[in-house]
Amino acid sequence: MSARRIVLTSGKGGVGKTTTTANLGAALAKSGKRVVLVDADIGLRNLDLVLGVEKRIVFDLVEVVEGRCQLRQALIKDKRLENLSILPAAQTRDKTAISELQMAEVIQQLAALCDYVLIDCPAGIEHGFRNAIAGAAEAIVVTTPEVSAIRDADRVIGKLQERGLPVRLIINRIRPEMVRSGDMLGVDDVTEILSAELLGIVPDDEEVIDTTNRGEPIALIAESRLGAIYAKIARRLEGELVPFTVLGAPSFFERLFRKAG
Amino acid sequence: MINQVVQDEVPVAGDLPRVRGRAIVVTSGKGGVGKTTTTANLGTALAALGASVVLVDADVGLRNLDIVLGLEARVRHHVLDVLEGLVTLDDALVTDKRVPKLRLLAAAQTREKDDVDTVAFRDLIGTLRDRFDYVLIDCPAGIEKGFVNAIAGADEAIVVCTPEVAAVRDADRVVGLLGDDRKVELIVNRLRPALVRKGKMLSVEDVNDILHLPLLGVIADAPDVIVSTNRGQPVALDPASEVGESYRAIARRITGQDRAAPEVPREKTFFGKLFGGRS
Numbered sequence A: 001m002s003a004r005r006i007v008l009t010s011g012k013g014g015v016g017k018t019t020t021t022a023n024l025g026a027a028l029a030k031s032g033k034r035v036v037l038v039d040a041d042i043g044l045r046n047l048d049l050v051l052g053v054e055k056r057i058v059f060d061l062v063e064v065v066e067g068r069c070q071l072r073q074a075l076i077k078d079k080r081l082e083n084l085s086i087l088p089a090a091q092t093r094d095k096t097a098i099s100e101l102q103m104a105e106v107i108q109q110l111a112a113l114c115d116y117v118l119i120d121c122p123a124g125i126e127h128g129f130r131n132a133i134a135g136a137a138e139a140i141v142v143t144t145p146e147v148s149a150i151r152d153a154d155r156v157i158g159k160l161q162e163r164g165l166p167v168r169l170i171i172n173r174i175r176p177e178m179v180r181s182g183d184m185l186g187v188d189d190v191t192e193i194l195s196a197e198l199l200g201i202v203p204d205d206e207e208v209i210d211t212t213n214r215g216e217p218i219a220l221i222a223e224s225r226l227g228a229i230y231a232k233i234a235r236r237l238e239g240e241l242v243p244f245t246v247l248g249a250p251s252f253f254e255r256l257f258r259k260a261g
Numbered sequence B: 001m002i003n004q005v006v007q008d009e010v011p012v013a014g015d016l017p018r019v020r021g022r023a024i025v026v027t028s029g030k031g032g033v034g035k036t037t038t039t040a041n042l043g044t045a046l047a048a049l050g051a052s053v054v055l056v057d058a059d060v061g062l063r064n065l066d067i068v069l070g071l072e073a074r075v076r077h078h079v080l081d082v083l084e085g086l087v088t089l090d091d092a093l094v095t096d097k098r099v100p101k102l103r104l105l106a107a108a109q110t111r112e113k114d115d116v117d118t119v120a121f122r123d124l125i126g127t128l129r130d131r132f133d134y135v136l137i138d139c140p141a142g143i144e145k146g147f148v149n150a151i152a153g154a155d156e157a158i159v160v161c162t163p164e165v166a167a168v169r170d171a172d173r174v175v176g177l178l179g180d181d182r183k184v185e186l187i188v189n190r191l192r193p194a195l196v197r198k199g200k201m202l203s204v205e206d207v208n209d210i211l212h213l214p215l216l217g218v219i220a221d222a223p224d225v226i227v228s229t230n231r232g233q234p235v236a237l238d239p240a241s242e243v244g245e246s247y248r249a250i251a252r253r254i255t256g257q258d259r260a261a262p263e264v265p266r267e268k269t270f271f272g273k274l275f276g277g278r279s
Helices: A017-030 A061-065 A100-111 A127-134 A147-162 A176-180 A187-194 A207-214 A225-237 A252-257 B002-008 B035-048 B079-083 B118-131 B145-152 B165-178 B193-197 B204-211 B223-231 B242-255 B270-275
Strands: A004-009 A035-039 A084-087 A116-120 A138-143 A167-174 A197-203 B022-027 B053-057 B102-105 B134-138 B156-161 B183-191 B215-220
Touching: A004 A017, A004 A127, A017 A035, A017 A084, A017 A116, A017 A138, A017 A167, A017 A225, A035 A100, A061 A100, A100 A116, A100 A127, A116 A127, A127 A147, A138 A147, A138 A187, A147 A167, A147 A187, A147 B223, A167 A187, A176 B223, A187 A197, A197 A225, A207 B165, B022 B035, B022 B118, B022 B145, B035 B053, B035 B102, B035 B134, B035 B156, B035 B183, B035 B242, B053 B118, B079 B118, B118 B134, B118 B145, B134 B145, B145 B165, B156 B165, B156 B204, B165 B183, B165 B204, B183 B204, B204 B215, B215 B242
Parallel strands: A004 A116, A004 A138, A035 A084, A035 A116, A138 A167, A167 A197, B022 B134, B022 B156, B053 B102, B053 B134, B156 B183, B183 B215
Antiparallel strands: none
């Protein structure tokens, strides 16, 4: 059996690739899947911080490629979820330290060990991006409902399609009240511009700032609103038809006059 | 120091020989912390003070500065057209009609960062310094070729960082790569004072305990920035916007007109909200 190999990318930075990778990985692992997360952001790694494993790094992706250690030695097992492991990036090297071919080989080896390999892509469309997509068979594009993020996502989707990778979309940090007041693009606007299949809608939630700083993925916090949303995204990845959550508390009048559906 | 004197006298247009302008790269390491928004607003605020300003988008392939300034429909040519000799510099500069002393030099959207020759780009920044008081360079995220190009011609850097562990770590790495030859200053962006009080966000002091940089300014997180970015109207143009005022204050600090220490946004109290004033 070989794992699904999925790259999480966006073009624009800071839209939530790393947070999404960590939480989706945690949600999949919680449902019993064996998951390996790969940080492809060599030189600016952060996935280790978001998962709270930064003090446990001994070896990294570049050392694996250079044959300085075994692949298994570099994998860090999450202490909360035994199905979840991370392969950290090197911090003091740069993206040219490995080639696309070397990256694809590492991903191939990981795919033999688990059910899902999720690859956290760096921002931009340079060498680091090309490496990150090299070993992937599918892509999840993360975007926020902002004009500049959508423009960058559009550019990235073009590049992914050129490579023949199927693309699905997660719209992150949506603020329903701003959509309603016309100050933010809505889900339909974004999917219409990008014309990609929708995989998830994640609302803006200030709790994420705190959980990220503490290295505890919000998907692991029982009864958190976002935890339930990431669990649904994980089920959709598994092929289940899961209806999208209607976001935000409806206004007083909406509650009075129609039922949210 | 020479720059300082010139700034105090506010430059005038004319044929007099002038001191070269300052080339400042706006960078961060991590993406999405507000580099482009900061570049657009500081450029707008500096030009509103009377300085001549050119904003250079160094994010070849993923440009956004034109959108944030609302100039995307008026971009005809870009940096690579100039570097490759297809058009003159003047053909490629877009004038902002709201602030006529502000110009934009857009990035190419359908090309790659590897297409830009670092030395040629550095020389172009040098040419711009001869013509403008301020050359602000909007750096792409990351530390790859696009970063190397963006910092090549800059003699100063503004590091934009949000109060998040990941952003601070990336900023720290970038400060190391900027080296010791440049003046490097810090803007802490998207601070939420209420979260800091609850211990759920790093404070400005926490950030700077790690980065140890001179603090140029602190910007509060405010939804009006998202709106203004989507509309292509920099908040620095809005006299009623508090975030706009923070950018204007940073601009005055850059020119040397304001030498006071930067103000850290404070949490609004219930009464402050009621009466609309600052708490």
